[in-house]
Amino acid sequence: MATSKFRVGGAYTKITWSPSTGGPAMTLAYVDVINETAPRYVAAPQAIQPLDAQYPIEIAFPGALEAGSIEVQFREQFQAEVWEQFYQFYNNGTTRISDLLGIFKAQLENPNAGLTLQKIIIDPTTNKPIRWITYLNPTIVNIMIDERVNIGTMTFPKSVQFMYTQRLETYAADIGKDVGSQLNGGAINYTAQQSLSTSYDTSASI
Numbered sequence: 001m002a003t004s005k006f007r008v009g010g011a012y013t014k015i016t017w018s019p020s021t022g023g024p025a026m027t028l029a030y031v032d033v034i035n036e037t038a039p040r041y042v043a044a045p046q047a048i049q050p051l052d053a054q055y056p057i058e059i060a061f062p063g064a065l066e067a068g069s070i071e072v073q074f075r076e077q078f079q080a081e082v083w084e085q086f087y088q089f090y091n092n093g094t095t096r097i098s099d100l101l102g103i104f105k106a107q108l109e110n111p112n113a114g115l116t117l118q119k120i121i122i123d124p125t126t127n128k129p130i131r132w133i134t135y136l137n138p139t140i141v142n143i144m145i146d147e148r149v150n151i152g153t154m155t156f157p158k159s160v161q162f163m164y165t166q167r168l169e170t171y172a173a174d175i176g177k178d179v180g181s182q183l184n185g186g187a188i189n190y191t192a193q194q195s196l197s198t199s200y201d202t203s204a205s206i
Helices: 084-091 100-109 190-199
Strands: 013-019 031-037 046-048 058-060 068-075 115-123 128-136 139-143 157-164 166-171
Touching: 013 031, 031 157, 100 139, 128 157
Parallel strands: none
Antiparallel strands: 013 115, 031 068, 046 058, 068 157, 115 128, 128 166, 139 157
């Protein structure tokens, strides 16, 4: 049987959700695209270079990140908008939400009933999860309602955009069992890295 080393997106990635109060995670249905923008730094890294230094002596970097975002695109069904599956547990399905303001209100009125959102990467060899990316405090900030319909219109891709405060990634394998570089020649060994770093270390002359 062939063994796959490199990640393939289609059929081996899914996204699940569940209420933060617990319960089984449910796979989001009819998802076409997952578009993630990871959290970025709050300020750009900055090189520190005194007037008498030929090269920067340090790269200063910030100690905080901004929020990240993830956009999930679905195929709209006849009976409901694509965001309905997220909000039925807020009010037991008794009230429909019609627009973005309704979604904002539902989240404000139920601050402890937020979502748990998780992207799961499947190992094609075992068909079991190998990595989990959990998005903390995911909050819906935009929905796609706009549409154009004509006689030739077929299905309707609609998206829901979340912002999240932090992402946590967990692995099925322990640290150290998977090597990041599988290229021929491998990575520079630790001793060589030390020698390389020492040769460029100018701190002793400052």
